Amino acid sequence: MVEIKDKKKEKKETPRPVIAVGDGAAIPTKEDVGLFTAWRVSFVGAIATVACLVIFSPDPYWRILKFLPDGILVTFQVTVAAIILALIIGLFTGLGRISKNKIINGIASLYVEIVRGIPLLVQLFYIYFALGRIVNVPAMASAIIAMAVCYGAYMGEIFRAGIESVSSGQMEAARSLGMTSSQAMRHVILPQAIKTILPPIGNEFVALLKDSSLVSILAVSDLLRRGREFAAESFNYFETYTMVALVYLIITLFLSKLISIMEDRVGANRQ
């Protein structure tokens, strides 16, 4: 039933270190037949369930589904903005963590330790209310900042591991040609690290999308918040949250598929 296309994978690849981080939906790869099947079953199943519910019981399911898209859009906005910001923070944190400069290294390590030790929900509250005392930041902006600060720390560790996975001879070769360490990083190390970094970043992307549901407590009208609003008005709690859960599931499965396709592309183009 599942055809495995492995003609591309046949050629011997030097084993690349795998970074095992992330709590998002697993990215389906063609090698992992079980997971690949599970992806299909759950994706098709979720869509079929939504379709059935809407067709056979349009009230309230169709009304719920019509109510949610605004929230989906907000969820995406928060996720995409936060991930871009987190990537930037993560790159500098990762570089800081491998820096030989003790102060820079100390700051980066401290940031990672502190952020990883505080629950995201607490961070969200903290940044929202702490920032709120100094400047009036819109809820949306503080939600994005909080998510980025939190995920930046995880990204930093991914960048660090990715950079360290490139053999030290590459750096030596670049430096021996007279490149500064930042030139070597930019032209030689980072382009090679990308391949190792991309899969766990994909995972983080999916994880961040799920965690973005936490911002609903900051008066940001994301998918979950829209669901809560609908449920509070209609008292259809069970039906609403069923729908919300299914929509999240479809989005994350879709995203993880997209990421696995992207990984294949990158893998095919570069050695």
Added chain:
Amino acid sequence: MPTDNNSVMVEMREVYKYFGQLKALDNVSLDIHDGEKLVLIGPSGSGKSTLLRSINQLEQIDHGRIVVDGIDISDPDTDINKVREEIGMVFQSFNVFPHKTVLDNVNLAQIVVRKRSKKEASEISRELLNKVGIIEKVDEYPDKLSGGQQQRVAIARALAMKPKIMLFDEPTSALDPEMIGEVLDVMIKLAKEGITMIVVTHEMGFAREVADRVIFMDYGAIIEEGTPEHFFKNPTQERTKLFLNQIL
């Protein structure tokens, strides 16, 4: 043949380098003249690679002084990147850039460091790739190349900077036997052009043919030095004899 009349290209004075408790370089003093071909031999762990790597400061020395082409590289105010532009290095493990084509491997530092235009760099690269005999592979990625071919790309990459000194750190040790010749041929060709070469190698045939001077190191110190003739006919030190007996 000693080359006393030439100016000194590398001057090392009382150089010490420690790895923890281990003395990697133990009071090394050495003058290398412009245009000289110096071959370093010795058992593994004898400090010959460390000596080589200290010349372009891939290893930082703990004590002493190293002057390269008139610039004191042990001085913390020296811009080491400027000095490295003049020192090409070839590694045992090739270290070609796997994400770049052969041409881009040779182009990269020319463009980034020497600030040459892409066109100018490519012309120089093609000329050098022709010289090392892999012009037909310009658009390939390194993983499509054999070890010997990769090493020749690495040599071209170093030469593209137009260095005054070339350092070779066991350039043929990671190669299959049938590929050693093609790399040595390129190095012999290069030696005839008059560039200063410092080579760490176990290829005694190469030392015999190319070296002006051979240095035998053990336990981080220079034990014996002389012409290849002196070395292979009548070495004076016991340790040198022992080592040469083992590898010849």
